Amino acid sequence: MSDVARHLAPFLTFAALLRRSGFAVAPEQMMAWLAAIELLGPTGIADVRRAARATLAPPPERFDEFDALFDAHFLGALSAGLESAPREEEAPRAADDSAGGPEPIFGDETRESGAKATGAERLSARRFAPASEDATLRRFARALPARAPRRRGYRWRTARGGPSTDARRMFRDAMRNAGEFVRMRRRKRRLRQRRIIVLIDVSGSMKERTQAHLAFAHTLVGAADAVEVFTIGTRLTRVTSALRLKNRERALTAASLLVADWDGGTRLGEALGAFLAVPRFAALARGAALVVLSDGLERGDPRAMRDAVERFARIAWRIVWLTPLAADAAFEPRTAGLLAARPFLNELGDGASIDSICAHVLDLAKARAA
Amino acid sequence: MAVRRTIVGIGSPRELEEALRAAYYLADEELATAAYLALALGKPLLLEGAPGVGKTEAAKAIAGVLGRSLLRLQCYEGIDAAAALYEWNFPRQMLALRQEREGAGQIDIYRDEFLIERPMLACLRRPEETVLLIDEIDRSDQEFEAFLLEFLSDFQISIPERGPIRAYERPVVILTSNRTRELHEALRRRCVYHWIEYPSPEREMRIIMLRASGVGERTARAVVAAVGRLRREPLAKRPGIAEAVEWAEAATLLNEQGARWPEAFRRSLGVALKDEDDFVHVSPKIDAILAEAQA
Numbered sequence: 001m002s003d004v005a006r007h008l009a010p011f012l013t014f015a016a017l018l019r020r021s022g023f024a025v026a027p028e029q030m031m032a033w034l035a036a037i038e039l040l041g042p043t044g045i046a047d048v049r050r051a052a053r054a055t056l057a058p059p060p061e062r063f064d065e066f067d068a069l070f071d072a073h074f075l076g077a078l079s080a081g082l083e084s085a086p087r088e089e090e091a092p093r094a095a096d097d098s099a100g101g102p103e104p105i106f107g108d109e110t111r112e113s114g115a116k117a118t119g120a121e122r123l124s125a126r127r128f129a130p131a132s133e134d135a136t137l138r139r140f141a142r143a144l145p146a147r148a149p150r151r152r153g154y155r156w157r158t159a160r161g162g163p164s165t166d167a168r169r170m171f172r173d174a175m176r177n178a179g180e181f182v183r184m185r186r187r188k189r190r191l192r193q194r195r196i197i198v199l200i201d202v203s204g205s206m207k208e209r210t211q212a213h214l215a216f217a218h219t220l221v222g223a224a225d226a227v228e229v230f231t232i233g234t235r236l237t238r239v240t241s242a243l244r245l246k247n248r249e250r251a252l253t254a255a256s257l258l259v260a261d262w263d264g265g266t267r268l269g270e271a272l273g274a275f276l277a278v279p280r281f282a283a284l285a286r287g288a289a290l291v292v293l294s295d296g297l298e299r300g301d302p303r304a305m306r307d308a309v310e311r312f313a314r315i316a317w318r319i320v321w322l323t324p325l326a327a328d329a330a331f332e333p334r335t336a337g338l339l340a341a342r343p344f345l346n347e348l349g350d351g352a353s354i355d356s357i358c359a360h361v362l363d364l365a366k367a368r369a370a
Numbered sequence: 371m372a373v374r375r376t377i378v379g380i381g382s383p384r385e386l387e388e389a390l391r392a393a394y395y396l397a398d399e400e401l402a403t404a405a406y407l408a409l410a411l412g413k414p415l416l417l418e419g420a421p422g423v424g425k426t427e428a429a430k431a432i433a434g435v436l437g438r439s440l441l442r443l444q445c446y447e448g449i450d451a452a453a454a455l456y457e458w459n460f461p462r463q464m465l466a467l468r469q470e471r472e473g474a475g476q477i478d479i480y481r482d483e484f485l486i487e488r489p490m491l492a493c494l495r496r497p498e499e500t501v502l503l504i505d506e507i508d509r510s511d512q513e514f515e516a517f518l519l520e521f522l523s524d525f526q527i528s529i530p531e532r533g534p535i536r537a538y539e540r541p542v543v544i545l546t547s548n549r550t551r552e553l554h555e556a557l558r559r560r561c562v563y564h565w566i567e568y569p570s571p572e573r574e575m576r577i578i579m580l581r582a583s584g585v586g587e588r589t590a591r592a593v594v595a596a597v598g599r600l601r602r603e604p605l606a607k608r609p610g611i612a613e614a615v616e617w618a619e620a621a622t623l624l625n626e627q628g629a630r631w632p633e634a635f636r637r638s639l640g641v642a643l644k645d646e647d648d649f650v651h652v653s654p655k656i657d658a659i660l661a662e663a664q665a
Contacts, residue, residue, distance in 0.1 A: 026559045035373055036407045036562075040383065047403070050383075054404035055411075057563030060418065060549075152448070154513050164452065167460050179471050181464060189450075279555070286554070287512050314552045 008034070014073045018056070021069060022277060029056050045074060133212060133354040140216075140358040141223040148224050149289050149317070149365040153192040162188035194289050194317060195226040196361070199275075201294030202259055203233040203266035209324060210262075211252070212354055213293045218243045218251050220361070228284050232271040232294070233261035238281075266297050268337055269304030276311055289364050290316045293351050295323045298337025306340035313344035320360055322351025377409045378436055386435070395424070395431035396569075396577050404564035405432060412540035414522050416558060418547045419566035422610015425546040426505060428566070432544065433501035441489040442503045445510040451517060455527060457486040480531040490521060497525075497541035508547040515554050522560050569611065571598055577611060578618050585618045589625075593618040595663035596635065597642065603652060609642040617642040632660050 011034060015025045036051035049070055058066040158166055166187035174181050198220060200213045210231075217229040221243045231237045237259050245251035256262075276282045290312060298305050312319055323338070325331060327350050333339050342348060350356045380386050386409075387402035397405070405428070408415035415432075417425040433440040443454055463479045470477045487495070493502035507515070521527060525541060528534040545561065547553055569577060571594045578590040597614045609617070620638035629637060636656060643649050652659075 024555055024559075029559055032407075032411055032413060032562070035411055039373065039375065039407065039410050040403070050400055050403040051407065053400065054407050054562045054564055057416070057558045057561070059552075060565040063565070152511065152513060154516075165460055167458055167463070174467070179467055311552070314550070 010074070011037075014052075014070070015056075017069060017073055018058075018066075021065070023056070023058055023062070023066070024279065025056055048074065133215070136354050136358060137215065137219040140362070141219050143362055144220070144223040147362045147365055148196070149194040150191040151194045151287060151317075152189040155190045156187045157190045159186060159188040162186035164188070193225045194287065195228065195284060196220065196224060196364070197285055197288050197290045197316075198227065198229045199272075199290070199292045199294070200229065200231045201233065201266065201268070201292075202231045202262055202264075203294075203297070204263040205266065205295055205297045206293075206324070207263050209293075209351075213357075214239075214243070214252050214255055215248060216354055216357055218248050218255075222246070228288075230275065230281075231255075231259050231261075232268060232275075233259075234264045234267050234271070235261050236271045236274045237261075265299050267300035267304075268294065268296065268298050269300050269302065269306070269308050272308035272312065273304055276308060276315075282315065285312060285315050287315075287317050290319045291361060291364075292319065292321045293357065294321070295325050296321070296333065296335045296338030296341065298335060302336040302340040305337045306344075309341040309344045318346045318364065319344065320347045320349060320364065321345045322349050322357055322360055324350075324352040326350040327352035327356075374410055374412065380406070380409075380435070382406065389435040390428075390431050393431045393434040394580055395427060396573055396580065397428065397431075398569070398573065401428065401564055401566065404562050408544075408562040409436075409542060411562065414543040414545055414561045416545045416547070416553075416561035416563045417566055418549050418563070420568070420608065420610070421548050422608075422612055423566045423568055424611050425566055426503070429501065429503040429505075429544040429546065432542070433503075436501060436542065438499055438501045438542070440503055441493050441500050442505055443489040444505050445507050445514070447509060447511060449510050449514050453488060454490045454514070454517075455488050456491045456529065457488065458531075459484045459486050485529075491527065491535070493541045493543070494525060494527065494535055494537045497537045497539050501542045501544065504543065504545045506548060507545050508550045508553065512554070515557060519554070519556055519560070522557070568598075568601060571595065574598075574611065574614060578615050581615045582619045582622075585622050589622055590618055592635070592660075592663045593621070596659055599659050599663065600642065600652065603648075603655075605643070605648045605651065606645045607643075607648060613642045613644075631664065632657070635660050 011030070015030050018025050032055040033051055036055050037048055040047040040051055042048050042051070049067070052070065053063075053066070156166070158169065164187060166185040169185045169187075170181055170183075173183065173185070198217050200210060200217060202210045206213075217227075217239075221227045221229060221240065227240065228238070229240045229243055231239055239255040239258050242254035242258055243251050245254060275285070309319070321338070321341070323331075323333075325333075326348065331350075333342055333348065338348075347360070349360050351360075375381060380389055383399065383403040383406040386406045387397050387399065390397045390402065390405075405415055407413075417428060419425055430440055458480075463484050466477045466479050466484070485491075489502060493500050504518070507518070510518075522543065524536075526534055526536040568574070574594045574597070575587075575590045578585060578593060579587065582590075593614055597609050597617070601608045617635075617638060620641045621634040624634040624638055625631065639649070639652075639656065643652060
């Protein structure tokens with residue numbers, strides 16, 4: 001047995017290396033890979049690589065990284081590409097309120113103070129003034145259940161004029177009527193609410209509005225079935241369960257305690273990347289309506305932002321970006337980050353007032369994905 | 371894991387590559403390896419790539435090589451089990467019940483003749499005769515993807531009135547996706563995966579010569595160079611392999627009718643670019659591109 005283990009060791013450690021680097025490798029894929037290597041002979045390292053690509057299925061945009069890891073592991077050549085892309089360090093910048101207490105998970109502080117980081121993150125709780133848009137939010141909460149975006153569910157329900165016949169129900173009726181079909185029964189798919197994900201920018205440039213945005217998110221969490229709320233700045237924090245508290249003042253205070261990067265700089269691209277790097281979060285975005293409340297002022301690399309938004313566009317159902325700068329009708333995005341992200345947005349709209357944010361969310365279902 | 375080393379006499383990626391070439395499909399080594407592994411391991415083959423790189427063609431060629439008929443299931447938004455799996459022939463069931471009441475004796479209305487077979491069921495029932503192609507799966511909804519997951523892991527479905535139906539051997543299933551959205555990780559995991567790139571110029575030229583009739587080598591070379599150049603432009607719809615083949619054919623035809631060379635390419639450009647915006651974008655540069663390609 002130990003003999004077998006020794007022969008398998010290079011492959012198993014490679015899988016471990018991949019997992020550490022953020023590739024998802026399932027045991028069944030490992031088995032398929034080993035079976036594939038045996039099938040192919042193998043006649044050379046190229047066969048092993050081809051088998052790895054086919055069975056471990058790395059995503060195409062990470063082929064280079066995958067190959068670099070492969071070379072490093074099997075050929076012992078640490079390529080430059082690998083060193084410049086240390087996935088591991090980018091990943092863990094997500095804090096999750098459901099995982100533990102109100103203690104935020106801190107990022108790598110040496111990186112924080114690197115050249116790109118702007119301003120100190122203020123690790124302080126924040127007081128909230130009572131919100132003034134009460135009436136708007138109350139109207140919004142009443143209107144939302146009927147107008148939230150929906151998707152088709154898996155289950156059926158009877159419906160007059162539905163698209164297909166409900167044969168089973170008709171047969172059952174027929175039994176009662178001595179085998180006579182009296183009425184045509186039809187059915188349709190039950191509809192479910194699409195998940196809405198709200199990303200609130202809490203960086204310094206959005207300082208004036210974060211509180212109103214959180215109040216909005218609190219109303220949304222109370223009114224709709226499936227909502228997730230995150231704050232983004234220099235890091236990503238999940239505040240959904242804090243916002244589930246009924247009392248708004250208390251909910252906002254609880255949320256504010258979770259957020260560690262109030263009024264700091266903005267590294268939206270990296271924060272969005274962190275969102276996607278956590279599989280549990282990325283799964284939330286699948287088929288969801290994504291609402292981003294941000295001015296898109298990006299101090300980091302706009303390319304990171306572009307890549308993240310592009311991935312979001314492939315996963316999410318719809319992305320609506322609401323920026324306070326767009327209050328003017330003649331608004332054209334200027335910031336590098338927003339310009340980079342724009343091609344992937346379904347809508348770039350006015351987020352200057354709570355009124356307009358509410359209106360956009362209520363219209364999510366109306367506007368079909370472009 | 372049930373492994374079949376040899377399928378219809380094909381025992382290695384190289385042999386599969388040769389067989390595919392005989393079926394007029396030029397596969398590169400990576401694709402041949404992935405396809406061979408999928409067949410040997412009895413796993414579905416997932417092909418991803420930009421539109422027009424020959425994903426569906428690959429499936430057709432593989433079916434041809436295996437000597438099986440291709441069952442094609444085209445996905446669309448809103449596709450459901452009734453379109454993919456089976457449906458009861460309801461009007462006939464009703465008629466049968468009528469007949470039964472009028473004294474035709476007992477009729478089982480869940481017999482085969484009342485079952486309308488859709489591609490996935492057909493593939494389960496005749497795995498040794500068919501190849502199932504689930505085309506453009508990225509167009510379907512999540513709900514269908516989840517349903518597919520169940521099908522692809524066990525190759526078993528259950529019809530409530532009839533009980534489970536299971537394939538007695540692992541069917542050959544090929545999925546394609548244009549990657550307009552990301553597929554679920556669980557689905558990728560179950561498949562052997564291959565990302566089809568645009569072919570290398572050398573291979574694309576061979577494809578054109580193989581596919582198009584009467585296209586000269588110089589024409590093919592020029593088309594490949596021009597198409598490669600066009601693919602680097604930020605176009606809405608980049609020309610695929612099929613477009614390259616058609617462009618070469620169209621230009622050859624125009625040339626035979628008397629059009630001079632750069633002119634023949636320019637006039638038949640509509641075959642390669644099928645979007646007005648792309649056309650407008652490329653127009654100012656097209657002369658330079660063609661001159662460069664013909665050089």
